[in-house]
Amino acid sequence: MKNIPTDSLRTLVTVVEVGGFAKAGELLGLSQPAVSLQIKRLEELLGRKLFKKQGQRQILNHQGEQLLPLAKQMLKDNDAILQLFSNETITGKVRLGIPSEFAASILPAIIGDFVSLYPDVSLEVKSELSKQLMHVSNRDEFDLVLTLVEQLDNPHYPSFLQDDLVWVGNTPAKLTEPVTLVVAPQGCIYRRRAIEALEQAGVSWRIVYTNADLTGLTAAIKEQLGVTVLARKTVPEELPYTANSDVLPALGQVGISLIKRGQESLQAIDKLAEFITLRLS
Structure with missing residues (x-):
C-alpha cells in the first residue's frame, strides 16, 4: 500500500x-x-x-x-x-483584520475552532471594508489581513480562493423600474461591482439604503428594500441569492487573499494563516 x-x-x-x-x-x-x-x-x-x-x-x-x-x-x-x-504550546497575540461580511458569517466558527485548538493564542479581530483594511494608514494595525481582491491574478496579493459574486435578495422577475440597491458605503467592492454591471447592461438603478454592517444589510433585504451583492460564501443562510438571473447581469468572481503584514514569522501568526486558508478553501 x-x-x-x-x-x-x-x-x-x-x-x-x-x-x-x-x-x-x-x-x-x-x-x-x-x-x-x-x-x-x-x-x-x-x-x-x-x-x-x-x-x-x-x-x-x-x-x-x-x-x-x-x-x-x-x-x-x-x-x-x-x-x-503534542506537548508543544503555541502562544502569542495575533491581530486579524477581516471584511465585515466574513466577520458576520463564516469566520466565527473558524475562529472558534482555532481558539479551541490553541487556547494560549490571544486573537484581536477587527472588521472593516477591505479598502480600509488595506489602507496604508492601517499597515501596522494587523498581523494578518483577509481581504477581497478584484484582480484575480494580482501578483502582490495572490488569491488562495476565488468565489462567485451573486445577487442577494428577491430579484425582480422583470425590470419595470430601477433596481433598488442596499449596499455598503463608497469603497466597497460589492457596491462598485453591482453598479458597474448594471450600467454596462443598461439597467437603471438607485441606492435606497447604505450600511457598512452585514447585519444591517440583511435586515434591509428581509424587509425587501432591495438587493445587494456578496461573495457566495458569505451569504447568510436565510437570504435567497442567484448568480444567474434572467434580468440582472452576471457579476463575475472576486478573489480572497490572506496577507501577512510585517516581516515577523511568529508561529501563532503562521498557524492562524494556515488554519484560515485550509478551512475557507
Whole structure:
C-alpha cells in the first residue's frame, strides 16, 4: 500500500494558494527546484500530471483540481492529530483584520475552532471594508489581513480562493423600474461591482439604503428594500441569492487573499494563516 507524504501535499496546496512555485518555496523555506521535485514525486506516486501551463504560469489541471480539496482535508486532519497529542504550546497575540461580511458569517466558527485548538493564542479581530483594511494608514494595525481582491491574478496579493459574486435578495422577475440597491458605503467592492454591471447592461438603478454592517444589510433585504451583492460564501443562510438571473447581469468572481503584514514569522501568526486558508478553501 502506497502512502502519500504530507509534505508533498502541503507543497501542492501552498503552490496553489500563493500562485507559484517560487513564492511557495519562499513560504516553505525551500528552493524552487526542491518545490518542483516534491510536485514531481507526488505526480509519480499518483501516476498523474497535476499541473498544466497557462501562459507563463503553472496551474492545476483536472486531476490537480480533484486532488486539491482532498489534500487540504488530509492536512487538516494531520495537523489536528499532531496538535491533540503534542506537548508543544503555541502562544502569542495575533491581530486579524477581516471584511465585515466574513466577520458576520463564516469566520466565527473558524475562529472558534482555532481558539479551541490553541487556547494560549490571544486573537484581536477587527472588521472593516477591505479598502480600509488595506489602507496604508492601517499597515501596522494587523498581523494578518483577509481581504477581497478584484484582480484575480494580482501578483502582490495572490488569491488562495476565488468565489462567485451573486445577487442577494428577491430579484425582480422583470425590470419595470430601477433596481433598488442596499449596499455598503463608497469603497466597497460589492457596491462598485453591482453598479458597474448594471450600467454596462443598461439597467437603471438607485441606492435606497447604505450600511457598512452585514447585519444591517440583511435586515434591509428581509424587509425587501432591495438587493445587494456578496461573495457566495458569505451569504447568510436565510437570504435567497442567484448568480444567474434572467434580468440582472452576471457579476463575475472576486478573489480572497490572506496577507501577512510585517516581516515577523511568529508561529501563532503562521498557524492562524494556515488554519484560515485550509478551512475557507
